[in-house]
Amino acid sequence: MLAQAAVPRDIGLFEFLFGSKYWTGADGILASLSDTVVLCATVVAVATAIAVPLGAGLAHLRRGELSVTWIVTLSRAVPTFAIAGLLVPISLRRGWGFEPWPIFIALLLVAVPPIYLTSYTAVKEADANTVDAARAMGLAERNVLFRVELSLATSVILAGVRVATVQVVATEPIRAFLGGDGLGRYVRDGLGQNNDNLLLGGAILVASLAALTGGLFGIIQRVALPVGVRRLVHRQP
Amino acid sequence: MAEIAIRLTNVSKRFSGTATDAVTELSLEIPSGSIVALIGPSGCGKTTTLRMINRLIEPTSGRIEINNNDVLSVPVTDLRRGIGYVIQQVGLFPHRTVAQNIAMVPKVLGWEKARIADRVAELIELVGLDASLTNRYPDELSGGQQQRVGVARALAADPPVLLMDEPFGAVDPIVRCRLQDQLLALQQKVHKTIVLVTHDIDEALKVADRVALFNLGATVEQFSTPDELLRAPRSEFVERFVGEDRGMKRLALKSVSQLPFDQGTVVDARCAVPDAISVLDNAGADWLGVTSGGRFVGWLHRDDLIPGADLGAGPLRQPAAQVTPSSTLRNALELIMTSATAGAVIVDNDRFGGVVTVEAIRKCLSSEDQ
């Protein structure tokens, strides 16, 4: 439901952001934050579960060359807000309410393409190199190669997951305008109540989460990779 | 036009961040209408020198003059429009046709359309391209064809000077040979001052009027004609660079026509056999050549000479070793070494023009060493 945040009109910006009063409670910042994080994490998890096997599998079977170009074009052309908007009546029609399906599916469509593309590319490259080198070195070496290729592929896929997550987190706030809540609600309420400070506070919160997510992934990527492999992978998908 | 087309005086170039000069106090005079090759080991500064002439690289110090005008005294774009520049990878504009590429500079100079069109057609013919290629795009052309277009484009505005940086390096040897020949033929018609950078000593020797052999820092080890470079190398560096087969290389530079006429052991068919035998005895040779009506018809071995027989009749061995006056001495030697007879026959417009022997060749080389 479109719950309005219980924030007075003349709240000061800092008071809002740092006053503990607004962090707690059902409509508090922490609740909204966890709401957002849970949705985003779920979307990314599901997207990964779909896209990685799909991309990796197709690449391994040497099919789906055209799918890559199609997905790139389509994923850019599809306006997420419009898709989510389109899905709301359908969801309501089926009695599923405003949330979570419309925004979930819309965000899924944001997350899947980057992960699919990197999975596909990673396996395609890894496969080619492995086969070549295996032929050259004899099968016994294949295990060693697999380890290197696999970690290379993993880091590329991880980069794709990062892109997907950042985009999902950046797009998620529209949810607040489609009958949901999450961290974007403060922007919505600030706009609705003409409360500039609430508005600003909400914007800062949303932007900060996006920045943090990017930073978090930066750390994950650093930690998850051996040094040499990391350097090899510094080309963005 | 000045006698010295390009004059470099104490030209130096040091690139920032390097410890030594790329070019150290280079002084060089390039005569008008000649082809000068700049050659030397990798990194010796030959390309740097070339690119200072059209100021693609600015000299650190020294003076460069073209037709007695300091290159620094004119705006650089004007300077370059008066100099043709050809590079190894050609650099044709892929989005323009052959004609449009060639017309680049004339268009920029503001020539009328008709004049440009004429000039383009003229140049296409001059560089040996088929007119059907005029409106093709570069990626439809072969490597050799592209380079010809490159040369045509460089010559479009009829500059007096042409700079070439390893122009034929990117094509295969057969095409390279053809392009080199084309360049020589072209020069006969246009008489440009050409400075050519190459790493191929044979190319330099074949094409250039004078060769400047550089050592590191563009130090001039020797600046002379190809023949002199081979005959009298000034230092061990030059000797090593030119290669051990200097003699053979020199032979490639000389032609059969430079030899004095030698009748050799060749007689007319009407000659009597005893006279023929005495010719052979005098020369200490075994093979007798026979001419008839001014044409060479074949060789006869002394053992086949039957007294009283007609020299013109009977089986004659056709000359396997045969050259023309324009053949190189190297070719002649090659043929002589692989034939049974001790000489090669010179055939000049179907007529007998004398005989070439190994001894004659050797004499020709050594007599110049005086």
Next chain:
Amino acid sequence: MTVLGDAALLGEATNPIIRWEWVIDEWDQIQAALIEHIELTFLAVMVGLIVSAVLVAFALRFRSATAPINGLTAFLYTIPSVALFGLLVPLFGLSRPTAVLPLSAYTLLILVTNTTAGFDAVPEPVREAADGLGLTATQRLFKAELPLALPYIITGLRIAVVSTVGLVTVAAIIGQGGLGSLILTGLRRTFWTPMTIGAALSIFLALALDGLILLLGKLITPWSARRRTP
């Protein structure tokens, strides 16, 4: 995914996915929304093109500026649209600049990256030959570099336009949303027709503009017809 198909399936007359009478009645409103959408997209991309051209020219001239410029455009891109719109409302209110500025900012990363790639793709021998022929820097730019970079620039333009169309729908939250405002209207009034119309039209617009620019691109760069498009 055909909306009409769903309506048929559901068959409910009271609140169908599309009530066509509404569409006909409110055609003016729909048209206005579509036009506003196109205008905003056009404005944002134009501003983005100009700014990115300046940035790229700067980066080409001063190589050291490349990294900071890339960093800046990338940073701008990661700011969530809702946040950026929200941040500018206190400054400019609910007006066009509030929408156009963020929209332009989002195009910068795409345009700068693709334009730079285009210029990098110009073969070095072509540049050298251009200099050797005596072309001035400007002549070289317009006769040699720009034509060859054009396919990449056009690709960047396509991507920028398409993603801007999507973002304009979000700008509805500050009242500058073109087709997005139809979606929000439907939401507020719990009336589905404007939602589906708004959504469907924005998807259609995105695809149509993509195709249009692709065609235009092919027209003005005939020489790349034979090569692979970037």
